[in-house]
Amino acid sequence: MTAAYDAIVIGTGQAGPSLAARLAKAGMKVAIVERKLFGGTCVNTGCIPTKTMVASAYAAHMVRRAAEFGVDAGGWSVDMQRVKARKDAISAKSRTGLEAWLKNMDNCTVYEGHARFESPHDVSVGPQRLTAPRIFINVGGRAVVPQMPGLDQVAYLTNSSMMSVDFLPRHLIVVGGSYVGLEFGQMFRRFGSQVTILEMGPRLVQREDEDVSAAIQQILAEEEIAVRLNAKCIGFSRHGEEIMAHAECADGAPEIGGSHVLLAVGRRPNTDDLGLEAAGVTVEGHGYIAVDDQLRTSAPGIWALGDCNGKGAFTHTAYNDFEIVAANLLDNDPRRVSDRIPAYALYIDPPLGRAGMTEAEVRQTGRAALVGKRPMTKVGRAVEKGESQGFMKIVVDAQSKKILGAAILGTGGDEAIHSILDVMYAKAPYTTIQRAVHIHPTVSELIPTMLGELQPLAGPGG
């Protein structure tokens, strides 16, 4: 027997549940399907647990530095079982809260199992068959496991299996020097592990400007985190209990011995086992579902939201996808993905807050631009907190005076970036912030000062 609905939502990540709630409230009969943990990546293996652990790592870091602040912390240690228990409790509260919300929602039926398209309007969940004129795909992604020689001989970890770690790895080898790898790398170093980060490229977080990458590397170096760049030929072998990572790079030792390996080399969408061919949904390179500016797929009546559409890789972009679809379907409001300004944070400590274009991207456009930069050593609040690593930087269009992009790598950078982001959304000139009176002492109070010291930005070659 086929159960008929007005809408089916596949996945309970960061877009699906809110969309199910809006549709159900609008009077539609909704089915939502989850094959694993309610809340998906962010709640169970991504943002929430990692930021919870980053907080534990920060506590350890500050205790270690206590004497600098005139505080005698005495004997202390990190109890990894309690670190994990704290993380599990915070994560579980989100997961169970979401599950209960969905299961008690009027007009909404929850199915637990793997959803698969049987036709453009039919989905199977195990033996059950569901049909609806509207289907919303919110299946997220998972860690890429690259083909590296010898990887099958070693037990490796991903961001998901890291969630079960309740012990201190003696030496954690992190493969991948980007957002996920750096967050785990710094956190485990602060817990007390030796950490080596292997990065195939010539610098860390290559999506960022070179000065940002260099400052991040400096922050990690100060905590004695080993970073091996240009590790183009990574392979593994076992020497008894020891895992040997072969880097064979131009410089540095050809082999690094460690106790555990974390793979953090990117994510892939969960679209390979969804039966998309039966639905006539077009998939692009790397498995991302092709969507238009309002998140419609190639098949009428099917939308794709969140990480699986390749338009964003963040919780806030997935949630914004929900807002776009709901606005178009229910509010007669033609919101679009292209209205969105790229923004995100990297949660090493101090964090990196980012908005809009990088300086390199602005240079590539060849437009006349101005740049302002300020080291965090010249930000009173950072100095007072004893956290003066990093810098802030902003790039503006010389003609229109609109802000093109900014990076704040420094204490509070993940929050302070929003004063810049909001002015960008307002499409106001940078002088709006420059003339604003910000609160003293904050990181944000130096943004107007930085904007008063703009210099011409050299072109692509300069």
Ligand SMILES: Cc1cc2nc3c(=O)[nH]c(=O)nc-3n(C[C@H](O)[C@H](O)[C@H](O)COP(=O)(O)OP(=O)(O)OC[C@H]3O[C@@H](n4cnc5c(N)ncnc54)[C@H](O)[C@@H]3O)c2cc1C
């Ligand atoms: C380590 C790590 C740290 C991160 N930190 C941050 C951060 O600080 N800030 C930030 O913004 N983003 C962060 N992210 C990214 C963020 O977690 C994702 O962008 C976000 O969770 C994407 O949400 P989503 O709704 O697209 O999918 P997901 O949250 O992945 O949810 C998809 C759901 O669909 C289910 N599903 C998949 N296939 C099927 C199927 N066939 N049938 C039924 N159910 C299915 C899955 O089980 C899952 O529950 C992090 C990611 C990682 C890995």
